[in-house]
Amino acid sequence: MKITVIGAGNMGSAFVKQLTRAGHQVSVTARDAAKAAQVAGAHPGARAVPTAGAAEGADAVVLATAYGDAASALKAVGSLSGKVVIDITNPLTADYMGLTIGHDTSAAEEIAKAVPGAEVVKAFNTVFAQVLAEGADFGNGRKVGVFVAGDSARAKQTAGALAESMGFDVVDAGSLKNARYLEPLAGLNIYLGYGAGLGTGIAPTWIRKA
Numbered sequence: 001m002k003i004t005v006i007g008a009g010n011m012g013s014a015f016v017k018q019l020t021r022a023g024h025q026v027s028v029t030a031r032d033a034a035k036a037a038q039v040a041g042a043h044p045g046a047r048a049v050p051t052a053g054a055a056e057g058a059d060a061v062v063l064a065t066a067y068g069d070a071a072s073a074l075k076a077v078g079s080l081s082g083k084v085v086i087d088i089t090n091p092l093t094a095d096y097m098g099l100t101i102g103h104d105t106s107a108a109e110e111i112a113k114a115v116p117g118a119e120v121v122k123a124f125n126t127v128f129a130q131v132l133a134e135g136a137d138f139g140n141g142r143k144v145g146v147f148v149a150g151d152s153a154r155a156k157q158t159a160g161a162l163a164e165s166m167g168f169d170v171v172d173a174g175s176l177k178n179a180r181y182l183e184p185l186a187g188l189n190i191y192l193g194y195g196a197g198l199g200t201g202i203a204p205t206w207i208r209k210a
């Protein structure tokens with residue numbers, strides 16, 4: 001698939017690494033063009049592109065900026081009408097130990113309102129950058145799960161296919177409204193990783209009796 005990654009930070013660079021490794025054609029754009037060029041240069045199969053028009057021709061756009069930058073970043077990449085937008089953000093407080101919105105909305109729903117023509121899907125927000133960068137295989141048959149929530153079947157299918165191509169299990173988490181659950185789940189993951197000291201080599205998953 002042709003994928004545009006917006007953001008060249010911890011998550012953006014890990015996406016570029018794993019998506020190119022999985023054989024996708026990856027374009028990366030960032031506020032700082034030099035950062036995008038550096039990340040693309042480290043991964044054959046990736047290219048850095050200017051922000052204006054970065055979404056053109058993409059099968060999916062991965063939004064890897066802070067939640068506060070999300071709306072402006074999406075509006076800068078060109079028309080998103082009919083495009084799959086994978087929202088990985090968590091609306092974190094400045095100390096990372098809480099969420100700024102929730103209960104009656106979510107980052108994903110607010111982002112969907114900001115880009116009304118796009119097909120927004122929530123995914124990967126519970127996957128630490130370290131886990132994404134190092135891979136989904138935790139050994140002994142254990143694979144990290146990616147929770148996928150959205151109102152567009154096509155967008156969910158695309159996000160799920162991308163996750164599977166990178167070696168993740170996929171958990172269908174229902175409609176976009178269920179991002180209201182997924183964002184606090186990421187909050188718990190962050191607490192366990194940083195607050196409780198388990199580190200960032202952890203991931204939430206879901207199990208079912210055979």
Ligand SMILES: NC(=O)c1ccc[n+]([C@@H]2O[C@H](COP(=O)([O-])OP(=O)(O)OC[C@H]3O[C@@H](n4cnc5c(N)ncnc54)[C@H](OP(=O)(O)O)[C@@H]3O)[C@@H](O)[C@H]2O)c1
Pocket residue numbers: 006007008009010011012029030031032035051063064065066067069072073074076088089090091092124125126127128129130
């Ligand atoms: N880190 C994790 O483990 C993790 C896990 C799950 C989900 N997330 C979520 O993923 C998102 C990214 O996290 P991160 O850790 O990768 O953050 P990060 O390292 O700070 O990277 C964010 C990147 O977005 C770029 N950016 C900001 N505004 C932009 C714009 N308008 N256009 C293009 N790029 C723009 C930033 O550029 P500058 O460098 O110029 O500011 C930066 O490179 C956040 O919403 C976070 O909550 C993170």
